[in-house]
Amino acid sequence: MMTRTATLVLLLFAATVGAQSIDYDPRRAVELRPCDEHRYHGRSEQARTCYAKLLESPTPIVQAEAAWAVGDIQRANRIFRDTVQNNERAVQPRVRWARLYLQTHQYSDAVELFGEALKVFPNDVHAKLGLASVYAERFEGQARPLVEDALKQDADLIEAHLLTASMDLEEGQLDDADKALDRAMRVVSKEKLPPLEVYTLRASLEMARGNNPDQWIKRILDYNPRYGAMYQQLAHFEIMRRRYKEATVLLRRAVEVQPDLWGAHAELGSNLLRLGNVNEARTHLQAAYSGDPYSPTTVNSLRLLDRIDEFSISEDPVVIGQDTYQVQLRLHKKESDVLRPYVLDLTSRSIQSFSQRYGFKPREPITVELYPDHDDFAVRVAALPGIGLLGVTFGYVVAMDSPSSRPTSEFHWGSTLWHEMAHVFTLEVTDHYVPRWLSEGISVFEEWRTGPTPGVAVTPEAINALEKKQFLPVADLDSGFIRPSYPGQVQVSYMQSGLVCLFIEQRWGFEQLGVLLRQFDGKRTTAQAIEATFKIAPAAFDKEFDTFVRTRFANVLANFEDWQRQMQAARQAIQKERWADAVEPARRAVALYPEHVGGDSAHLMLAKALDKLNRRSDAIVALEDYRRAGGWDPTALRELARWLDEAGRTQDATNLMVSLNYSDPLNAEVHAQLGERLLTAGRNEDALREFQALLALNTLDQAPAHYGMARALREMGDKMGSRRHLLDALATAPHFKPAQALLLKMIEERS
Numbered sequence: 043m044m045t046r047t048a049t050l051v052l053l054l055f056a057a058t059v060g061a062q063s064i065d066y067d068p069r070r071a072v073e074l075r076p077c078d079e080h081r082y083h084g085r086s087e088q089a090r091t092c093y094a095k096l097l098e099s100p101t102p103i104v105q106a107e108a109a110w111a112v113g114d115i116q117r118a119n120r121i122f123r124d125t126v127q128n129n130e131r132a133v134q135p136r137v138r139w140a141r142l143y144l145q146t147h148q149y150s151d152a153v154e155l156f157g158e159a160l161k162v163f164p165n166d167v168h169a170k171l172g173l174a175s176v177y178a179e180r181f182e183g184q185a186r187p188l189v190e191d192a193l194k195q196d197a198d199l200i201e202a203h204l205l206t207a208s209m210d211l212e213e214g215q216l217d218d219a220d221k222a223l224d225r226a227m228r229v230v231s232k233e234k235l236p237p238l239e240v241y242t243l244r245a246s247l248e249m250a251r252g253n254n255p256d257q258w259i260k261r262i263l264d265y266n267p268r269y270g271a272m273y274q275q276l277a278h279f280e281i282m283r284r285r286y287k288e289a290t291v292l293l294r295r296a297v298e299v300q301p302d303l304w305g306a307h308a309e310l311g312s313n314l315l316r317l318g319n320v321n322e323a324r325t326h327l328q329a330a331y332s333g334d335p336y337s338p339t340t341v342n343s344l345r346l347l348d349r350i351d352e353f354s355i356s357e358d359p360v361v362i363g364q365d366t367y368q369v370q371l372r373l374h375k376k377e378s379d380v381l382r383p384y385v386l387d388l389t390s391r392s393i394q395s396f397s398q399r400y401g402f403k404p405r406e407p408i409t410v411e412l413y414p415d416h417d418d419f420a421v422r423v424a425a426l427p428g429i430g431l432l433g434v435t436f437g438y439v440v441a442m443d444s445p446s447s448r449p450t451s452e453f454h455w456g457s458t459l460w461h462e463m464a465h466v467f468t469l470e471v472t473d474h475y476v477p478r479w480l481s482e483g484i485s486v487f488e489e490w491r492t493g494p495t496p497g498v499a500v501t502p503e504a505i506n507a508l509e510k511k512q513f514l515p516v517a518d519l520d521s522g523f524i525r526p527s528y529p530g531q532v533q534v535s536y537m538q539s540g541l542v543c544l545f546i547e548q549r550w551g552f553e554q555l556g557v558l559l560r561q562f563d564g565k566r567t568t569a570q571a572i573e574a575t576f577k578i579a580p581a582a583f584d585k586e587f588d589t590f591v592r593t594r595f596a597n598v599l600a601n602f603e604d605w606q607r608q609m610q611a612a613r614q615a616i617q618k619e620r621w622a623d624a625v626e627p628a629r630r631a632v633a634l635y636p637e638h639v640g641g642d643s644a645h646l647m648l649a650k651a652l653d654k655l656n657r658r659s660d661a662i663v664a665l666e667d668y669r670r671a672g673g674w675d676p677t678a679l680r681e682l683a684r685w686l687d688e689a690g691r692t693q694d695a696t697n698l699m700v701s702l703n704y705s706d707p708l709n710a711e712v713h714a715q716l717g718e719r720l721l722t723a724g725r726n727e728d729a730l731r732e733f734q735a736l737l738a739l740n741t742l743d744q745a746p747a748h749y750g751m752a753r754a755l756r757e758m759g760d761k762m763g764s765r766r767h768l769l770d771a772l773a774t775a776p777h778f779k780p781a782q783a784l785l786l787k788m789i790e791e792r793s
Contacts, residue, residue: 063141067138069134073104074108077093093108106139110142115142119142136159144176146336147338168201183526198233203222204243206218207243212524223243242272255276269299269300270306274305283474284437285474293306305330307326307333308343311327324347353378354374354378357369370409371389372409373444374444389410395492402467408439411441419442423441435463435469440463442455451677456494457493457495465481472562473564480562487543495674497670497671499673500541500638503534504538506602507534508592508599513534523535546576604634612628621654624651625651632644646675661685666682676709679705680712726757748768748774752768752781769785
């Protein structure tokens, strides 16, 4: 325990009265309750004076609570530590010590302490609820079972009902939240407890239903005029619904009502970053840091802002028909010259596609940010490093990993950008009321249908979940994203949501997907929107969808173990270079499950084995099937381009290499080869782009890039630009014969 204690001493900050949440534990010392009453009503000075008088209490736990309340966290920590060490079976001091750790952002230590309390007394409901609150904050599935277990022991646990209501609100289960709050209010009235948190969640429920929450806000402020946490909580649920502008208004109100509410300053700063308001974000993050200098979210965000000058910003008009849209790109300076044309091209194409498909024209400039350091991206979107996301959309702001942030074979940045741009449209069409499952589902569906890697690629994890009947009812599908109940459920939910959209397209037509999207105006639940759009009950929808997916994947569902055996047999044969032995199991695996295009895809094993057996034409067919299914491995597609060239299919090979820019744009060899190909094909502007990218990659030998640009510009009629780059090529490599020959030709032409 000494290591844990030492850590806390290093992470102290000036806590203020009111920083603690309401303590519903009936074991709380009676001496503290008059002080608590002042605090709950916003009488800060009276509360501080009251707590200060208890600092010399003969009861250690009272001393610790009083020290905590007046901001002496180090003293509170020391007393809690000594109390626990003097009594190894102490439960309530451990629970309260764990809560102190939560306030100082040390969640793993808090979990450990809650666990220690439960080892001493396995039925301590307040330790269970403390643990559940950590899991709920982390959106982990263990939260609900703990709360349900606690309620079985005591149905009047106010904190359990509040946690239940909060999770219901986050998952969009509004009727369930309503019932949980009814139960919570009965307990509050019966036990005469502070109603602030019940009222706050009531206000949140009204907002979720599209109603005015003012009656609840008035009750809260009448009870405690300094209760900024209410606005912070309202903002939390707006952020969960991705309504960032509305959340900003609420967070501004939170810090007006309670200027020392550092968490609200931090969240306001993070939310302003989501909206692209960098300068004001910095102001609030610095304010948060002044009161809580050890919050990792605040520290990481400020460190990222300190490096903001490392990024270049470009403003580009995108003309589509008679409409002009503004696109702002924020790219790291070390790679902006390479990536900018490809990012802009894909962004422009997505705007054209989605504006036509969903009948919506962006009303504001769209900002796209790419981060070469994944932790910088993680801080940008969540303020904590290490998250597994590839991209996030905040309305008109898209932030994502750059191609250089991950190994090339693991990340198709073009598909990620296409996915995120679809979110811009689904969010803005619905004023951000679209449920998470539908927004994600449409983005996955558009990757399959219109993106840079078209093909319905479905992972084995999704097939396995379908086989185990783990797909969720459509009305509950959001919960699979928000609070997963088994490992990998988030990714399974992406797949299921995409398949739901595919089902809608094939069952009712694509237009009905847009009709469903527009049902979400803040007044309808998923169940109501399904019924209004398709005139069937959600249960009937689920039944038809289940039939659809089980029919589509009937082969692999009926033969999943056989597919695994065939994969293993093909894999082992490839490893032992027994090419003939690999062909049939690989072919069988492809036939059973053609949608599997991951790194160990049977398509790739089949193509390799066929090529080694000198069956090149069959190998080409295998890789083309792989690509049509959504496969995009750059190494495999470069090989396919070479094979197509050798087969005389030069144009197909060139088009294939163009697609590599959306998976492997930092590959100098691809740009050099593609530039030559495009120049030969007379596609001079496209060739120029490739040679510009090659030059921007700053390879050791820049002469070929300058020479390529010189030829492209010459073909485009820019003689001065061509001559300049030709001279640059010769300055870099004076004996570069192709450049010498072209220079002589240009001199002869001038003569």
